[in-house]
Amino acid sequence: AISHLPLLAASALALVAAQEGEGNPNVALLAAGGFRDTTRVAAGPPWLGADMVTENRTEIKRLAALFTETLLAMADAPAPELEAMLKAAAEARRTVAGGAERRG
Structure with missing residues (x-):
């Protein structure tokens, strides 16, 4: 399900941007x-995303809650703490994406 969370995060971001863009060029x-x-x-096929989410709904909801909690913690963090979180995120990306690239 961790591979499906980016689809929801990207889709939510696109929807928020569209809402914010109404009347604001x-x-x-x-x-x-x-x-x-x-x-x-x-931008992928909506039917594929819908299938992925509905087949893994329980795990995706758990991960979405953790994602939301982390996003809010980052938004509330003072600058030094946020900088540490961003540094940890960069390292996590290298670790996780590196594994994905090796499997790729």
């Missing part, structure tokens, strides 16, 4: 490469 102007890269998987 600056949102589209400010959505740069990071937005494009982060939301790439949201």
